[in-house]
Amino acid sequence: MKNVIILSALLAVSAIAANAQQKGKPEDTEYWTPVPAVVTPGQKMGEAPSDAIVLFDGKNLDEWVDLNDSTSTHKWTVADNVITVDKSVGDIRTKRKFMDFQLHIEYRIPSNITGTSQARGNSGIFLAALPWGAGGYELQVLDNYKNPTYVNGQAGSMYKQSPPLVNACRKPGEWQYYDVIWTAPRFNEDGTLKSAARATVLHNGVLVQNNTILKGDTPYIGQPEYRKHGAEPIKLQAHGDKSEPISYRNIWLREL
Template identity: 40%
Template structure:
């Protein structure tokens, strides 16, 4: 093949790629702060609403489309019993959401976890308090924080723990066009081995791979995920697995988890380690770190402390 033919072929290939790129849909926006998200008119409509014996979660899906999730009795953790028959989902546009809210005489509410801002008790190891000193002292090399003092995902503590109580505050990004595991994904790994999933699961059913789930082990008793860019809390009581002198496991790890103040796992037995953690393949008697997974989404953390039991 001569040079002219090669050049022509290369030009046609570049033109085809250019057309393909123009035809491909643009990736959805990711908003890491409420200030950024205010640019999207759907952000102001998304959220929780209550009325006479009913709760409504309005979930933005991008481009003026929403999921309207209605709960008989009230919102999850506040009146809704968890019965599937009392939960219904409708897809509507922006005008439809406004009409639904008006027709049902609903008022928007802003819920906060009762443990938000919890002070570390005496003897606690304060892993992160918004200062560079806590970042440098308690997290492995590569850990970063934002200019306004928030811990960035993808960090492993230098401190290790066996049995402990932990408090973690986290904020999920607003990613209206993302779906499933691509929507605000991270995870809190206990001992670097057992994951409590973090995901924008606002308005979803609540599965083991959604917010509050023990990944691949157990779904939360109730989906307590708040709207993205609201601060949320995990309060965890963890008992490590036990091993005999030969290294054989004789008792599984156990955990109680409160998500935004509501018990979603009560002394749950965890059958084994979760993939993806720094010690996932090393379930043994050794203590392990706190690991906050990096799944490529801007999840932020603050006020992290641990009390060894």
């Protein structure tokens, strides 16, 4: 009986202590500064918010240059508020360079697409285009609506590294979109990796890359590797397959 009384007393003291810790005011755990900046969202789904850098609004390619010749006036085709890949031009890249960002980009595989596997509506969004090796970190664009290929090379993959969590492709002829959160890699002064690149990707509103940590760049042949770099442009790929060229529209970015 004595032990029971002692135990009851200890429990009562613990309860009193717990209640004491909860005493105070709600304001004790509230803070009011710094106040988040006001950003006006787009009025429609996919529309650029007020703080976005608009990379393509349907009018021109003033924000883009030829990958290898920034003075060239030969660019992809712009018509009806859409960019269509011109494979004779090759890849294009942004004039500006970026580190971390939120990216929105829409694309359309032609309804008359032909070919199979990787030779079917192939393009790519390089979240940081590098001037050497594999050319950067590629988010794959491909028609994988009933078109099988190697899974770490299908639409929504971080090419040759991370397959998409699911296949969220729409039919050819329908507009599709990516929303991307990109964290660029950081390097020490001696060129060694400080922190790896990371990507979160939604494909047509479906999560396909969940804070994926990249092992390096995304080469077609060979293993990924990191080499020191800083802010880099975004690149759109004019893939060398013979299928019909794809189109892009409504491209915008928010620096983070």
